[in-house]
Structures are given as structure tokens and as C-alpha cells.
Amino acid sequence: MRFDRRLPIPPLIDAGKRGNAIELQVASGKHAFVGGKPTRIYGYAGQIPGPVLRLRRGDEFEVTVENKLDIDTTVHWHGLLVSGDVEGGPHQIIKSGGSWRPRLRVDQPASTLWFHPHLHHDTARQIYMGLSGLIIVDDGSDTKLGLPHAYGIDDLPIVLQDRSFGPDGSLLYDLDPLTIQYGLRGNTIIANGVVGPFARVPGGLVRLRILNAANAQNFDLRFSDKRKFYVVASDAGFVSAPVAMQQLRISPAERFEILVDFSNGRPVMLETGPDRVMGIFGAVSEDDSAGFVPIMRFEPTATAGAAKEIPVSLVAPAAADANRAVRRREFLLDSGFCGGQRPTETGLLPGMCINGKTHDMARIDVETALGTTEVWKIVSRGMAHPFHLHGASFRVLSLSGAPPPAHLAGWKDVVLVEDEAELLVKFSRPATPEHPFMYHCHILEHEDAGMMGQYVCT
Numbered sequence: 001m002r003f004d005r006r007l008p009i010p011p012l013i014d015a016g017k018r019g020n021a022i023e024l025q026v027a028s029g030k031h032a033f034v035g036g037k038p039t040r041i042y043g044y045a046g047q048i049p050g051p052v053l054r055l056r057r058g059d060e061f062e063v064t065v066e067n068k069l070d071i072d073t074t075v076h077w078h079g080l081l082v083s084g085d086v087e088g089g090p091h092q093i094i095k096s097g098g099s100w101r102p103r104l105r106v107d108q109p110a111s112t113l114w115f116h117p118h119l120h121h122d123t124a125r126q127i128y129m130g131l132s133g134l135i136i137v138d139d140g141s142d143t144k145l146g147l148p149h150a151y152g153i154d155d156l157p158i159v160l161q162d163r164s165f166g167p168d169g170s171l172l173y174d175l176d177p178l179t180i181q182y183g184l185r186g187n188t189i190i191a192n193g194v195v196g197p198f199a200r201v202p203g204g205l206v207r208l209r210i211l212n213a214a215n216a217q218n219f220d221l222r223f224s225d226k227r228k229f230y231v232v233a234s235d236a237g238f239v240s241a242p243v244a245m246q247q248l249r250i251s252p253a254e255r256f257e258i259l260v261d262f263s264n265g266r267p268v269m270l271e272t273g274p275d276r277v278m279g280i281f282g283a284v285s286e287d288d289s290a291g292f293v294p295i296m297r298f299e300p301t302a303t304a305g306a307a308k309e310i311p312v313s314l315v316a317p318a319a320a321d322a323n324r325a326v327r328r329r330e331f332l333l334d335s336g337f338c339g340g341q342r343p344t345e346t347g348l349l350p351g352m353c354i355n356g357k358t359h360d361m362a363r364i365d366v367e368t369a370l371g372t373t374e375v376w377k378i379v380s381r382g383m384a385h386p387f388h389l390h391g392a393s394f395r396v397l398s399l400s401g402a403p404p405p406a407h408l409a410g411w412k413d414v415v416l417v418e419d420e421a422e423l424l425v426k427f428s429r430p431a432t433p434e435h436p437f438m439y440h441c442h443i444l445e446h447e448d449a450g451m452m453g454q455y456v457c458t
């Protein structure tokens, strides 16, 4: 790989600077993933990567979404804590040629969120075709904490995905029962929509906002010189203090913000290892199943960064007190096929279940009370499932019976469950039976196959 394409920096849409009224087109377009070979894609504004929305805490903004695709879609604000009627799940369909205009109130801590389609049975393909964008929630804490925050300079969005391409550079997406079972995995890793990019960065501290927007692949990130880096935030907010790490696993839909020190001036590669939970199916290197492959190259410049020191502390979340939980529930995510086959152009495809039931848009599975906290025990069977729920953030109480490592101890909205996990979920937004919240596996082929339930919060 040549690493001769500059890392695309998505356009920044700063809602506050546009009177908190923004527009988003969902359209098809052309994009060259592999040098010089444009191919048909879906994109927000018809482009890959999709824009980054910057939202200020305390603001209310309006989005006009126009669907220019020849298919229906939805736009789900993943991690944004808003009510069920505007969060863009499977019930808020935007018809082909139609539009949708939700008003959204931003009231949550600084965090890196994202948006993507959530149309039942077609989420995986639509995201694979290019529909995803990041959201930055800004609560003013960056300056106070001394964190890099110059967008595109020392604060870089990095969206990681895996893809497979045809000889003409086009995206390949074919579903069969085996692909559904393991989730679709590509043989090439892209960052911000291109293969093998490089980024020039200041020779100092740089913040990377990393999103795993892959359909199924867990990335296992490290730098080629094994340097330490510091996790400062997980999905829904800062961790209490920077966590020094040399290797970081990031599962589908998870976000981590990390600080990397480039002050030694040496170029370095960001690499990923195999998806450890998938055995031989998780290899990323064609010749060595244990090998790491380079994703992108960082080239420090002679310019010093604005931020000099790793902060000593960040924002400590309140203690995760399981005694406050009003009830306990258990969810079994099983990648064996259950009932509910769905017809497609290529024949019947099998369904997947939570607690023995495949997704049904007309069935409410769980009723919760607004303002309460519950313990949700998630059990994975068959393989590791990244569990996500809408309309709430949670704290990880335990993973396989042990307390979570420091970088997973803050507020989150996705967690990879290898065998079992206990989560303390705080229900702070309402959802009615007409517009319920989802909980589901974020392996997109599992979700489309029905590994998804619905809850109300009243």
C-alpha cells in the first residue's frame, strides 16, 4: 500500500453558526475508494465521508432531511439522547423523494456520536454503501480540560470500515446465510472512505475521534512503533482520567477519543490486528492470521500542537451504583437462526432472535419508567455481539463477571459482549408505543435479521 492519499476530512456543519437549522441530503453519488476508480455509492450530500455535525449542549436545532435516493431510509442519531419520536429509528421512515424535519434538543455531555440509516431489513446495506456521519457534542469543556479541539488540525475524525471491492472498484454486498451469521466482513480497511491514506499532524498532542462504522468487524488498534496513547472518552462522554494504552479494541458502533503524542516527529502507522473473537474468520492479513495490517500513516510536521500536556484528570462520572436499579432484566442474543424468515430477491433469509423472538415492529418487548435505572444483563450465544440501546446511556457493571477495564468504565451506548455483561442503564428520554426505542446487536446483518427488540419509556 502506498499511503499517498491525504486523509479526507469531512465537511464540518457547525449547527450554531447556521442558526441551528441544518440540511442533510441523502443521495447517491460517485466516490473513489481505491485510487482513481469512482464507483456508485450512497452518501449524505451524496458524498463519502458524510459531514460532521457540531452541536452545542443546550441548543435546539432543526434538521431538514431530504431523501433523494430511490429507496426509503431513516436517519438515526446514534447516541443522541432525544425522545423516541425524533430519534430516527425504524418507525420514522423517510420515503424515497420525501423529507423529514425533526427538532432535536441537545442536552448531554460532550461526546462523539454518529448518524446512520436504521431502516429495518436494509440498515446494513445502506451503511455499507456509504451512509454515515459523525456528531460532535460540544459542552465547552475542551478548553477547560486543555484538550486539542481545532477541527481537522489537531482534532481529527477517523471513521474506520472494512469493504470488499470488485475489479472496477465497486462495492460488493451480497447476503447469504453464512454472511448473516458472521456479519459482513471486507478484505480492505478504509479510513474516512479511502484505502491507505496519510494525515499531516502537528508535532505534538493530537486528538483522534475514532468510530468503528464497520458492519461486523472488531478492530484491534495499535501504532506500528507500539507507542502509548491515551483514551480520554468513550461513546457517551469523557472517562475520569486519561487511560494509557498500547492496543485498543473497538467494536462496531463504538467510539473512542484518544490523545496521541507526535512530538518525536517520526511518521507512524495506525494498524489493526485480527478480530480476536472470530478465530480464522477474523484475519485481516492474508498471509498471517495473527498479523497486523496498516490502516493509515501519520506524518508529523514541524509545527507544534496547541495542547502540550496530557491532562491529569477529565470528568469523573458519578459512581455506578447498582443499588439504585428498580429492576433487573436479562437478554439472550443468539446468532443461531430462529424463526421469522424474510423473503428477499435472492430467496428466503433466516432470522435471528433476542430471548427467542425475532424483531417485530408491532411488538413492544419491554416497558420502562422514565427517570429510573435498571440492570440489564446481556448474554451472548454463538459469538460476541456488540449490544446497543437507543434513548439511554449506560455504565458497564461487569464483563464476564469482572469489573470493566478503566477505558470502558465511563458512559457508553455500545459494548461488545463476549459471553455476558451487566449494564446499569439510565432511562432519561421518553418513547411511546408508536415511536419506541430499539435495543439490538450492532452487527448490522444480525440487526437486519431481527436481533432487535423495542422498549417504551413513560
Ligand SMILES: [Cu+2]
Binding pocket: 333, 335, 384, 385, 386, 441, 442, 443, 446, 447, 451
Ligand atoms: Cu450480533
